[in-house]
Amino acid sequence: MSSGQAATAVIAGIGACLPERMVKNEEVSARLGLPDDWIRDRTGIEQRYVIEPTGATSDLAVGAGRQALDSCGNPDVDFVLLATCTPDQTFPATAPAVAARLGLKGVAAFDVNAACSGFIYALTIASSMIQAGAFRSGLVIGAEAVTASVDPHDQITAPVFGDGAGAVVLRRGGPGEPGAVLSQVMGSDGDLLDILVTPAGGSRQRAAGVPTDIPESYLRMQGRLVYKYAVKHMTAASETVLAQTGWKPEDVDWLVAHQANRRILTATARAIGVPAERAVVNVDRVANTSAASIPLALVDAMAEGRLSPGDRILFCAFGGGITWAAATLVWPDLPPAAAPAPPVPAASAV
Template sequence: MRAAVIGGIGSWLPPGLVSNDDLADRMDTSDAWIRTRTGIRTRYFVPPGMPTSRLAAEAGARALESAGTADADAVVLATTTPDRPCPASAPEVARRLGLTGVPAFDVSAVCTGFLYALTAAAGMIASGAAEQVLVIGAEAFSTIVDPHDRSSAVVFGDGAGAVVLRAGDPGEPGALGRIVLGSDGSLADLITVRAGGSERPHPEADPGRSDPADRYFSMRGREVFQHAVTRMSQSAREALAHTGWRPGDVDRLVGHQANLRILHAVAEQLDIPVERLVVHLDRVGNTAAASIPLALAHAHATGDLVPGARVVLAAFGGGATWGATALTWPSLKAA
């Protein structure tokens, strides 16, 4: 059987470093308040006019460099913040990378998007439709949050992470295990941008049906916390069962980087020591679909992820969506 194997990794952050103190200058918050509730110290925001495709292409180029190639048979982009509502941003990413002509498409599953994109890419490899696929998670969340809403503006950041998946053997390091996915549309209002789609147009276009605040991202934090912990833990257990590992076998748990409390709660539910958590949100905030690949790239670069480490990935996002997978970390070149 053909397996999808991680053969390269890369990431990129925009130039706008924003500290908690920077945010406190413009809204009713403080560094202590943000760190206590989220674990976040800094994040990065795109400057005006920098689209998600730019972030994605920068990370993708570094992943291709890590893999020792300039080519890919397809590009799959996980994002909640495409350059435009139409068309998809992945073809533009492919163009920026000199890959015009290859299939390229977006995946929208919010914070679980990277795992959904891995599944799509792994399916292309398993079917023989591709030998090598570039998978990117990229977000410019600062463009869809209310900059004066401390419940969301302090949490989210912008950035991109990417991996190159290649065809390989199921038993080799880097081969993705079974990717467990799920969704529940009854929870759609937990994490949403209400306006801008076919259900509810932009407030400016139809002020009678939409509130101006509907153009911004909103989240019911307490309910999200409960569902995120439950679903991430359940899907991680399923992924471990498919792999044949026990929680004690896990060297690194890489959860969606939403909130430090969520990460600790998931580790506790799985009986995995918190010391085995990969934590990157303190530096970059919640980067939605980009959070897992950004965390992987950072842990790889710093040596926190070493070849042979048993790794579990788990996420929960809008939709609601969730998922998990497990793999043995491979030896990769630095980009």
């Protein structure tokens, strides 16, 4: 590459990880005292994967990260970014442990917490790090063990969330090379923090001088407000990046949005102007996996043969904070996606 050409960061590999335990709606409905079709009718979700009680987010991240590295010949990478809002512990970050377990000791590693928008945030940050010239390649992982922070008896949150991880390898590429983020937008509104929040576990709860209450340790969600603001901000962010890229809605081959629930996905696609059949949907099979949802949806779409080199992809997401993000890219030529790997227990670390 000549000195006059700007570097890009392109996707070179992809991987996924799902827990081995799959939980159907019937099990959740029985626990919550709901009719069998209640969850499917309101969310479009039919099943989810749940990590074992001895497992953690890092186990999922290592599984997805290992598969992504394997998919492109196990290149040396210079950094690991882990998008998660369910780290193994509040301190320190989980990314360094994931990097070490992948045999990547000594590389830069840190967590990115933008909740369900985290994967696009991390992808944008990682792309910028490579484009700036300081790094040649990196591993971006979205991993969540959300069910560990959900009240199993809460009718609002218990049916909606699942666990999983997805990862991509980025490498330095040339100008215009497929697989690079073309345009991106990120935003937030902290005044709406309370619509998606886990009150306990941080300095705010401790500073209040109140003993931790078990319910305060669970994720709280105001569903109606989440629906309202998710559709609003994912639509607006998508319109912005489409304009920046020079695309119209009809130019989009695939909308890969955060898999919150089917109603939000359908409403967002309609508002953007992308036909429903061009929206990748796997929320019915994996539920809402927060920062893992977009890479998991990509792997599903690849496995089904829906993604082709040159396809124009629109990403968008919304999460707690509140946060939102969108990005565009042209899909690269990648090897076929493997079936999601199982979690890698700490004792079995690479």
